[in-house]
Amino acid sequence: MQKDKQLIIYDIAFLIVSLYFSFLLRFEFNIPQEYMMLLKLSIIPVVIINLVCNRFFNLYSSIWKYASVEELMSVIYSISLSNIIFIIYSYFVYYKFLENKLYRFPFSVHIIFWILSVLALGAVRFMWRVAQDNNLGKDSIDVKKKLLIIGAGDASALLIKEIKRHKSFNYSIVGLIDDDPSKQGRLINGIEVIGGRDRIVEVCKERNVEEIILAIPSADLEIKREIINICRDTNCKLKTLPGIYEIIDGEVSISKLRDVNIEDLLGREEVTLNNENINKYIKDRTILVTGGGGSIGSELCRQISKFKPAKLLILDIYENNVYDVQMELNRTHPELNKEVIIASIREVERLREIFEQYKPDVVFHAAAHKHVPLMESNPVEAIKNNIIGTYNLLKCAQEYKVKKFVQISTDKAVNPTNIMGATKRFCEIMVQAFDKVSTTEYVAVRFGNVLGSNGSVIPLFKKQIAEGGPVTVTHPEINRFFMTIPEAAQLVIQAGSIAKGGEIFVLDMGKPVKIVDLARDLITLSGYKPDVEIKIEYTGLRPGEKLYEELLMDEVALTSTEHDKIFVEKPNNIDLEFVEKSIEQFKKAASMDKEDIFKLVEEKVPTYKRKK
Known part of the structure; x- marks a missing residue:
């Protein structure tokens, strides 16, 4: 409510200034005395008509930190309607001045006023958005997480937009990784593609990356596994977008992100059914x-x-x-x-x-x-x-x-x-x-x-990791399908x-997969160092248990x-x-x-x- 009042005050000030400059430009910065009187008498009706139209087009109920083309169009519609109403008003209401002459607004003033009003009211709203973004950035500068995004395609472009818009995620994107040489060195939504997968570990170390997002939903499973295995050497928290076939509505967004899990490492290609x-x-x-x-x-x-x-x-x-x-x-x-x-x-x-x-x-x-x-x-x-x-x-x-x-x-x-x-x-x-x-x-x-x-062992391992370890494995050589x-x-x-x-x-x-490797992968994916932060203990084969199935x-x-x-x-x-x-x-x-x-x-x- 307080912000709405501020916008109304800004609108009033900019409308008055726009009206004044409309007369200045029309009369080449030398406004005749009688038109100056007309200008003064017109300020109140112009302001009232514009504010009513602004309210009608919801210019004081929009959340302007998310302002986009739709909000700009609302400004244009509001200014256009208010100008039409004022033109009608000015032609039906006559002002009498010296020697009982009648004065009306020159039509060119209406055109100039429309242009200046759109620019002024549109600018104040987008400046408001920029100011809000900057304030949020200053408030969260100390807690922003350094983020590296894998992939420089459509999914990454959409994610970058959402991350910039949703400041609550507190991400500072350090760059993009993509193996396509034609993309490297170029910018996507202001973020540079800084190299291929061979630079992941180096970039994470140099730029203190804390989280990595895999934004390659259309990549095949083998490529994803290779990249995840590289990312595991960075000690960064890994998140991923599901595969395209898992994104039912076809839309890519932050809400689709999830932690990389063991299924991403051990799973296979999607099953094709008859x-x-x-x-x-x-x-x-x-x-x-x-x-x-x-x-x-x-x-x-x-x-x-x-x-x-x-x-x-x-x-x-x-x-x-x-x-x-x-x-x-x-x-x-x-x-x-x-x-x-x-x-x-x-x-x-x-x-x-x-x-x-x-x-x-x-x-x-x-x-x-x-x-x-x-x-x-x-x-x-x-x-x-x-x-x-x-x-x-x-x-x-x-x-x-x-x-x-x-x-x-x-x-x-x-x-x-x-x-x-x-x-x-x-x-x-x-x-x-x-x-x-x-x-x-x-x-x-x-x-x-x-x-x-x-x-199965996966829920058990996750529980043991959540409790701080140790993770128990029966034998260092035991494996399972x-x-x-x-x-x-x-x-x-x-x-x-x-x-x-x-x-x-x-x-x-x-x-077959070694259970101890499975345990190490889960510990790493949980953000810990195996055998350092979370210990692995061997308990011996249980009754009836095989080493190999x-x-x-x-x-x-x-x-x-x-x-x-x-x-x-x-x-x-x-x-x-x-x-x-x-x-x-x-x-x-x-x-x-x-x-x-x-x-x-x-x-x-x-x-x-x-x-x-």
Whole structure:
């Protein structure tokens, strides 16, 4: 309100000065006495008319530190309307002076006054913006962060504009980095392109850079990874714009910025899906996802929702997580017909009720106990949930003639050394056995660790870093395959579209990653120095834990499929009678001691070699 009053006072002063100079210019700096009297009498009506028009065009309600062409046009509209009104006023109101003569404004005065008023009122507003910018700069000069921007394209140009406009970000841009020689040495919105990626470390050191923003959303993943790896040597905080395919509205802005995370280093190129094949078995069908509140299950629900199923059934025993998924889908897919079912896959009668009521066409089975050390201590629970629970679902799918059943498996099922992996391997055996005798197409999809999933190392490491360390790694040589949650879910759905029945699909997991390297990367991305500010401690391998995971059985070869990231393992000759007898024995596990349980699993899963 105080600033509005100041603008009104400035406007009054500039309007009077503009009117006076209009007469001076018209009469070549020698205003006749009678026109001087006319000028004095006209000041009040001119000022009142202009102020009313200014108010009408919101010239006192705009935030002038963000003034742009639109605000300048409002000034022009206001001055033009006020001049038209005053012309009409001056021709209807006569002023009598000496010898009863009538005097009016010369028309040229109106034109000159219009030009001077636009210049004066427009200038005062843009000077106001400059003054506000300078004041903000002076107020925050001591806390501005030195910023380096990677990329000198459209995204960078837009970011620079926003950073200059939003002073609350307190950034001082030291320069731009781009590998294109034709851009180097040139200016983008007043900021110089100071070199290519080979100068990043040098520039950060010389100019005390504190933050780096990667503004290269259209660059491929390999280039981004290379640049991020260079930036890690600077000890600067890294931020990035998501890839173009992740920016849904196509707009680049500061609001899209996020911290560089481990997915940027380990992720792969965007998955290309064959939507036509997926539509054939998901669109307008009833889809059941078990473990729908978990990491993979919830992402399956998100991805499936895009393909417009007739109904999505989200089953989970734990209501809190599945409630969050329900609320999210209510927001993102309000049109989706969905049902949340709280139930345990261990209770076969409850499952039969669900299959009888909803008659699902496709089942994605993601419900499982997956924590290796906990299952090693509680093998009965692993058998109840992973083996008997899966058997119950396989049986219901057969009885109610489900079209397709997709079992989520794991690399830990290959030559397992722990009870969790062994139970998942037996699930694969059951899937292939049921496929031989059923009209339902039963398949399993096997992949490694997913980044950020519940119980994975990433959330644990982040928590340990937030607490100041140490970060605990079991062994300096331990490695794992990693995949992002969306990629895993998308490839599972794609594998389902390829399936004919009985296959074990193996997803391309890329190269294995050392867990200690993962820990160091996370510490660096969090703004700390590994082994200096945050220590890494080795705790020793846990019960049942391997140094290296495998994705396929040693004795079989993989065959490629129509999708370059999905391979298939040849089906084995599995007898359903063997499965049925084994289930009867597994059901007695609750009354057995641990050693007997492990021996039973070793008997039923030939590739299981318990690590003691």
